[in-house]
Amino acid sequence: MRTKFTSFFLLICSIITFSKAFSQTAWFKIDTLTKVTSKGAKLTNPWAGGLNASQFLKMHLNNDADEDLVVYDRTNSKITTFLAGPDPQNSGKKIFIHAPYYESRFPKADNWMILADYDDDGNKDLFTSTSLGISVYRQLKAGQSWSWKLMQEVIYTKGFSGNINLQVSGTDIPGIVDVDDDGDLDLLLFDFSGNYIELHQNLSMENFGVPDSLGNSKNPVFQRNGDCWGNFHKGTNEGFEFGLDCGVTDNAGGRVMHAGNSILLQDLNGDGKKDLLVGHVSNAHISFLTNSASGLIGNFTAYTNTFPAVDPVLLHIFPAAFMEDVDFDGVKDLLIAPNVASNDGNLTDFKSSGWLYHNAGTTIKPDFKLTKKNFLQDQMLDVGENAAPTFFDIDGDGDLDMLIGTGGIVGESGFKGGFWLLKNNGTNAAPDFVVESENYLNLASAFSVYNIKLQWADFNGDGTIDLGFAATSTTTLKLEYRYIPNKAQPGAAAQLNLAEAVTIAMPTESQTGDSPHFYDADQDGDLDLLVGKTQGNIYYYSNSGNNKQFTFKLESDAFAGVGISFEGRSPQLAVADFDLDGRADLITADHTGNIRAFHNADWGKWTARETLLVEQNGKAAAPSFGNYLAVAAGDYNGDKKPDVVIGSNAGGLRLLTNILPVTITGNEPAAGPIINVYPNPAAAYLKILSSRNGSFDVVTAGGKYFLKNQAIKASIETEISTINWPAGLYLIEFKTGESRIVKKVMVVE
Numbered sequence: 001m002r003t004k005f006t007s008f009f010l011l012i013c014s015i016i017t018f019s020k021a022f023s024q025t026a027w028f029k030i031d032t033l034t035k036v037t038s039k040g041a042k043l044t045n046p047w048a049g050g051l052n053a054s055q056f057l058k059m060h061l062n063n064d065a066d067e068d069l070v071v072y073d074r075t076n077s078k079i080t081t082f083l084a085g086p087d088p089q090n091s092g093k094k095i096f097i098h099a100p101y102y103e104s105r106f107p108k109a110d111n112w113m114i115l116a117d118y119d120d121d122g123n124k125d126l127f128t129s130t131s132l133g134i135s136v137y138r139q140l141k142a143g144q145s146w147s148w149k150l151m152q153e154v155i156y157t158k159g160f161s162g163n164i165n166l167q168v169s170g171t172d173i174p175g176i177v178d179v180d181d182d183g184d185l186d187l188l189l190f191d192f193s194g195n196y197i198e199l200h201q202n203l204s205m206e207n208f209g210v211p212d213s214l215g216n217s218k219n220p221v222f223q224r225n226g227d228c229w230g231n232f233h234k235g236t237n238e239g240f241e242f243g244l245d246c247g248v249t250d251n252a253g254g255r256v257m258h259a260g261n262s263i264l265l266q267d268l269n270g271d272g273k274k275d276l277l278v279g280h281v282s283n284a285h286i287s288f289l290t291n292s293a294s295g296l297i298g299n300f301t302a303y304t305n306t307f308p309a310v311d312p313v314l315l316h317i318f319p320a321a322f323m324e325d326v327d328f329d330g331v332k333d334l335l336i337a338p339n340v341a342s343n344d345g346n347l348t349d350f351k352s353s354g355w356l357y358h359n360a361g362t363t364i365k366p367d368f369k370l371t372k373k374n375f376l377q378d379q380m381l382d383v384g385e386n387a388a389p390t391f392f393d394i395d396g397d398g399d400l401d402m403l404i405g406t407g408g409i410v411g412e413s414g415f416k417g418g419f420w421l422l423k424n425n426g427t428n429a430a431p432d433f434v435v436e437s438e439n440y441l442n443l444a445s446a447f448s449v450y451n452i453k454l455q456w457a458d459f460n461g462d463g464t465i466d467l468g469f470a471a472t473s474t475t476t477l478k479l480e481y482r483y484i485p486n487k488a489q490p491g492a493a494a495q496l497n498l499a500e501a502v503t504i505a506m507p508t509e510s511q512t513g514d515s516p517h518f519y520d521a522d523q524d525g526d527l528d529l530l531v532g533k534t535q536g537n538i539y540y541y542s543n544s545g546n547n548k549q550f551t552f553k554l555e556s557d558a559f560a561g562v563g564i565s566f567e568g569r570s571p572q573l574a575v576a577d578f579d580l581d582g583r584a585d586l587i588t589a590d591h592t593g594n595i596r597a598f599h600n601a602d603w604g605k606w607t608a609r610e611t612l613l614v615e616q617n618g619k620a621a622a623p624s625f626g627n628y629l630a631v632a633a634g635d636y637n638g639d640k641k642p643d644v645v646i647g648s649n650a651g652g653l654r655l656l657t658n659i660l661p662v663t664i665t666g667n668e669p670a671a672g673p674i675i676n677v678y679p680n681p682a683a684a685y686l687k688i689l690s691s692r693n694g695s696f697d698v699v700t701a702g703g704k705y706f707l708k709n710q711a712i713k714a715s716i717e718t719e720i721s722t723i724n725w726p727a728g729l730y731l732i733e734f735k736t737g738e739s740r741i742v743k744k745v746m747v748v749e
Helices: 007-015 018-023 100-105 204-208 440-445
Strands: 028-031 035-038 054-059 068-073 078-087 090-098 110-116 125-130 133-142 145-152 156-159 162-165 175-177 186-190 197-202 222-224 232-234 240-242 261-266 275-280 286-291 300-304 319-324 333-338 355-359 368-372 388-392 401-405 409-411 414-416 419-424 432-437 449-457 466-473 479-484 515-519 528-532 538-543 552-556 572-576 585-589 595-599 608-610 614-616 619-621 630-634 643-647 653-658 675-678 685-690 694-700 705-712 718-721 728-736 739-747
Touching: 054 110, 054 319, 054 333, 068 110, 078 100, 100 145, 110 175, 175 261, 186 261, 240 300, 261 319, 275 319, 388 449, 388 643, 401 449, 401 466, 414 449, 419 440, 449 515, 449 630, 466 515, 515 572, 528 572, 585 630, 675 739, 685 728, 705 718
Parallel strands: 028 614, 035 432, 156 222, 388 630, 572 630
Antiparallel strands: 028 653, 054 068, 068 078, 078 090, 110 125, 125 133, 133 145, 156 162, 175 186, 186 197, 197 222, 232 240, 261 275, 275 286, 286 300, 319 333, 333 355, 355 368, 388 401, 401 419, 409 414, 419 432, 449 466, 466 479, 515 528, 528 538, 538 552, 572 585, 585 595, 595 608, 614 619, 630 643, 643 653, 675 685, 685 718, 694 705, 694 728, 728 739
């Protein structure tokens, strides 16, 4: 499609190259406003990206009186930010509203993140995990804005054998709290056996009279105090042993417990002593340990694994507890989520993994009442995990709907994926999506697969767009690819029947986790294949067969120069003319969490590669959308510019609107001709449909003309008998004005 640029953009292009202009311009902005309705209710945060293993934290993101919400998801190292604000559907009520602008202002975090004010300046600081231990960022305020400054890459402590960097097991969440109420933050963490809690006392107040020291490797401000803390250790099975001297004990006779613990220290019975809520990697419950001592020396004497007493916590594995006021009544509530890096055994329902207990009591003497098991998730699109979206006009009403492949949900027949259908009940210019089905076509009844990735394309060459999907088999654990032929006429509502699904044999070197994307790269009428590999590179295969018999030949194992990269592993692919220069571009999303555009040249020869693609605070930026992404393109808002939707392993979606400074005018040159040739292979006849008047030749694979200068009229189907043609490959060459298009057709007996 030809484009007409605004006069301002033409002025820029006259001074610098097209590529450089685009490198300084944001291509997309994040859309949080497009409406989505589910089960009759409008979703508040439909495009927030989903949540799996949440860690719930609060701080002031803007400068109003209410603390806002920050959620760190362990499964994809993703931070999602929400502002506290008025509910547009219920005046007088406050809710949390997704505000992605703040997310890129946070540093990279791994495993866990805690917000706590270590220097007592009234602003919460940030503690997070690194491979060497714990990093600390101080929050700096400058007028109405704030930022983070790395204060300590590693915290050191004075241990029993000298000064060491303070390590936290990668599976754990430590406690960072003022244990002795002296004004500085102490550290509680389980040792690497997962049995004892260590107290690393902060001596900043004792040594300097102020709480803001973090020490260094030569002079640590933290010091290990005692062999253990609380006079207990984990016992066999799911219990605890109290009143011991913290010596090593024989664990024989019980189930071996693995390291992995979460800690929340809080007075939970109103006696002024800090109690413990402990989650363990092998347990489905939270353990409540009662403290009989106040101050630095904890003394735990009893525990229960049934907490709260009514509707106790019961997750599949490793619950972690957080306390924050999330219903705006001034009292801290209890939040529970699994502290896992992935779906262990595929037994966790990540569509409903954030338990909220409203606190009907006080913060120090709570009365927890289970309110919901999908906190925040109930107000966003969240299919569970590994959402893989696509755009297509499924109902044939002229606007784009959305179909989403899912990672999977635990059901009676095991862990299986499926399709979610979002029907667009709005218009091309004003989309309004409704969750029409969470089990479109009932895929799980026909196939035992999960981690489904979708693509709409004309797989069988009949002129109608079909539905293709890659998936992992639950039985073989291998990658499979199928397409469902669409029996509808072009532009009509899709007619899809799972019983007619056709399997496409993938190349022999295909692996589980590969991401296939079909595209007619050589414009010969059949689909070639791009594959984003788990190792980070992109394979390109040409199709020397046809749309009935795919025959793939590997042309490149580093297509477009994308080679093996651990950081950029598992690239996902989308092809469209994103920059509107009349040539196909490639956008990828990979493990870095960023999207990247390849453009400004013919197919595969791209000289420009952009990563600063998303508008943030008026500038082009590269925000992280998390790990294990999916990406698809489509003009969902009717402005003739390809937009992008990103799926996340957290089960949700991010919507990006194309905002390139390009104007699509009504008097631009018409697009090139559209030619359809079908069926392919042909046995008795061929049908040809062209969008323009012209002529065509039929040439054998050996280069001899079989038919020549056959006239064809626009929009009138032409039928040719092939019953007497020798079986083999033929090339149909169309000539319409200055355009020349070649289609391959296989004739069979």
